[in-house]
Amino acid sequence: MTALGTFAQVVLNGLLLGGIYALVAFGLSLIYGVSRVLNLTHGTFLMLAGILASGLYAWTGWNPFFIAAALVPAFFVLGGLFWGLFVRPNLTRPPLEVVIGSVLITVGLMMVIEDVSLFFAGPSLHSIPYRPPEVRLGPVAVGTARTWILACILVLTVALQLFLRRSYVGKGIRAITEDYAGALLSGVDVARLNVVCFGLGLALVAVAGVFYDMVFAIGPYMGFPLTVTAFTVIILGGIGSLVGSLLGGIILGLAETGTAYVLGAKWAPAISVVTLLLILVVRPQGLLGYRLTHE
Amino acid sequence: MGAGAALAALAILPTLSSTYLATVVYQLFLFFIVAQSFDLVAGYMGYVNLGHYVFFGVGAYAFCIALVGNAPLVLAFAGAGLAALACALLLSYPLFRLRGDYFAFATLALLILFQILATNLEGLTGGSNGISLPPGYHLYAAYYLALAVAAACLVVVRGLMRLRIGLAFLGIREDEQAAEIFGVPLLAHKVLGLGVSGAFAGVAGGIQAWTLSYIDPPTVFGMDVALVPIAMALFGGSGTAAGPLVGVVALGLLEQGLWSRLRYLHVAVYGAILILVGLLMPGGIARSGPWRRLAALRAGAPAGSGRAATGGGA
Numbered sequence: 001m002t003a004l005g006t007f008a009q010v011v012l013n014g015l016l017l018g019g020i021y022a023l024v025a026f027g028l029s030l031i032y033g034v035s036r037v038l039n040l041t042h043g044t045f046l047m048l049a050g051i052l053a054s055g056l057y058a059w060t061g062w063n064p065f066f067i068a069a070a071l072v073p074a075f076f077v078l079g080g081l082f083w084g085l086f087v088r089p090n091l092t093r094p095p096l097e098v099v100i101g102s103v104l105i106t107v108g109l110m111m112v113i114e115d116v117s118l119f120f121a122g123p124s125l126h127s128i129p130y131r132p133p134e135v136r137l138g139p140v141a142v143g144t145a146r147t148w149i150l151a152c153i154l155v156l157t158v159a160l161q162l163f164l165r166r167s168y169v170g171k172g173i174r175a176i177t178e179d180y181a182g183a184l185l186s187g188v189d190v191a192r193l194n195v196v197c198f199g200l201g202l203a204l205v206a207v208a209g210v211f212y213d214m215v216f217a218i219g220p221y222m223g224f225p226l227t228v229t230a231f232t233v234i235i236l237g238g239i240g241s242l243v244g245s246l247l248g249g250i251i252l253g254l255a256e257t258g259t260a261y262v263l264g265a266k267w268a269p270a271i272s273v274v275t276l277l278l279i280l281v282v283r284p285q286g287l288l289g290y291r292l293t294h295e
Numbered sequence: 296m297g298a299g300a301a302l303a304a305l306a307i308l309p310t311l312s313s314t315y316l317a318t319v320v321y322q323l324f325l326f327f328i329v330a331q332s333f334d335l336v337a338g339y340m341g342y343v344n345l346g347h348y349v350f351f352g353v354g355a356y357a358f359c360i361a362l363v364g365n366a367p368l369v370l371a372f373a374g375a376g377l378a379a380l381a382c383a384l385l386l387s388y389p390l391f392r393l394r395g396d397y398f399a400f401a402t403l404a405l406l407i408l409f410q411i412l413a414t415n416l417e418g419l420t421g422g423s424n425g426i427s428l429p430p431g432y433h434l435y436a437a438y439y440l441a442l443a444v445a446a447a448c449l450v451v452v453r454g455l456m457r458l459r460i461g462l463a464f465l466g467i468r469e470d471e472q473a474a475e476i477f478g479v480p481l482l483a484h485k486v487l488g489l490g491v492s493g494a495f496a497g498v499a500g501g502i503q504a505w506t507l508s509y510i511d512p513p514t515v516f517g518m519d520v521a522l523v524p525i526a527m528a529l530f531g532g533s534g535t536a537a538g539p540l541v542g543v544v545a546l547g548l549l550e551q552g553l554w555s556r557l558r559y560l561h562v563a564v565y566g567a568i569l570i571l572v573g574l575l576m577p578g579g580i581a582r583s584g585p586w587r588r589l590a591a592l593r594a595g596a597p598a599g600s601g602r603a604a605t606g607g608g609a
Contacts, residue, residue, distance in 0.1 A: 111566025
């Protein structure tokens with residue numbers, strides 16, 4: 001392959017990875033914005049969705065985009081249950097106990113899901129080897145799985161942006177994220193919006209999991225590193241900002257694929273942790289004005 | 296003194312019992328060192344350092360690298376403690392800019408970073424092949440060493456908590472701004488706490504590497520092993536005098552029972568324990584009703600542990 005071709009390939013992979021990160025990160029920031037709970041299980045849900053999807057694909061042979069659509073309602077319900085069973089009971093305590101309790105619960109849940117997935121699916125990597133029927137635009141083949149995924153991510157981003165800007169529920173979510181007390185005083189139904197955000201957050205993660213499965217491969221231990229990546233994306237892009245998440249995700253995705261290309265694949269996973277630590281040292285208030293050091 | 300009697304009993308235990316029991320108790324010592332040193336920062340200072348095991352791993356690697364380089368044993372153990380201490384001092388600058396769940400999250404992320412570093416810096420750490428030490432059998436020497444370090448850890452933590460430093464730690468936990476207004480130098484105390492805590496974990500890592508005579512990245516930086524001592528401390532009751540000890544004994548013995556019956560899913564069991572502690576009793580056993588009544592009964596005659604019993608709500 002020519003140098004230009006390789007470069008294009010690296011960029012395309014970076015864009016794809018970044019788009020997937022953006023979906024995961026946006027789910028995390030929706031959940032954080034409304035509940036103020038840092039969901040350390042977030043990336044683990046992607047791993048779960050990916051393993052379920054690859055199992056479903058191997059079993060039924062359905063189109064993976066259909067599988068993604070089918071996982072959306074399932075993970076929406078899962079998100080609601082997660083909120084109701086594990087997050088909500090914890091929130092009536094004194095502040096320090098809320099922090100410790102939510103850390104314990106989400107880390108514990110991460111360990112349970114990881115170990116149970118390992119038990120049922122084994123330590124190997126899972127993926128969806130799907131090739132869509134070829135579509136030609138003149139002489140150029142565009143109908144690869146990757147281009148379809150990029151298109152889906154763009155459509156999802158636009159749809160979410162419209163939902164948050166135009167719909168009543170979306171306005172409520174933004175209100176809580178920006179000013180919790182103010183939103184409460186204006187009569188925003190926080191409990192209901194929590195269910196919506198946990199549901200949406202996990203649904204986004206499920207879709208991202210299927211996409212990840214189609215482009216890369218999913219193993220049982222990738223959950224927490226992905227949560228770290230998503231968190232770094234949020235710090236880069238600002239909480240509750242969809243466009244910021246997309247930009248942050250793409251920056252990180254390009255940085256990771258670039259690192260893998262230059263230094264070797266073994267250093268790519270270090271990028272998000274190092275970025276996170278560097279931002280803490282250089283600009284603890286976050287890049288886009290979002291304060292990290294603030295409770 | 297109950298503590299002296301317990302120490303004497305533990306000291307003669309290996310001469311009386313089977314090797315199996317000595318191994319089990321030795322393992323509990325190591326868990327205790329890590330759990331108690333974790334709790335100095337988490338329970339008393341209010342900073343839940345989920346990546347505490349990083350210090351254990353750094354200590355284990357420093358010990359092995361020193362020993363393979365033909366350093367004397369004593370120096371290798373000192374190196375384990377010092378490497379972990381240095382690591383704690385370096386990391387406290389970025390980490391203590393964070394609070395609450397952010398701090399917990401960033402420290403947990405360190406485990407990933409250190410596992411990547413240990414795997415990738417092959418020249419230093421042997422990469423994913425790990426480091427093998429010359430084989431040798433030193434269970435009993437390790438037993439007494441671990442006992443001594445565990446006792447020292449307990450004494451240091453209790454001692455610190457009797458000083459002004461201890462009060463400053465509690466002040467930081469309860470209300471950092473108020474503590475600062477009262478003239479507590481915040482960063483100095485936090486660095487001191489993390490340094491002491493890291494050094495103990497590092498020595499524990501060195502001892503573990505000595506008895507295992509082999510380490511690789513997952514055995515000392517893996518998230519499954521890293522969260523076990525933390526689960527123990529929190530289960531027992533973080534920020535109480537008895538908590539880490541109670542948690543280590545309770546979960547350590549439970550694990551002995553589980554290991555023999557359950558081939559798989561013991562990480563899931565620890566996860567479930569963390570969830571239950573978080574949901575039902577974030578104060579741990581040492582703050583539960585029955586335990587308090589027991590302690591009150593025992594403390595009926597002498598005063599003594601009054602301060603421990605009122606350890607506050609972490």
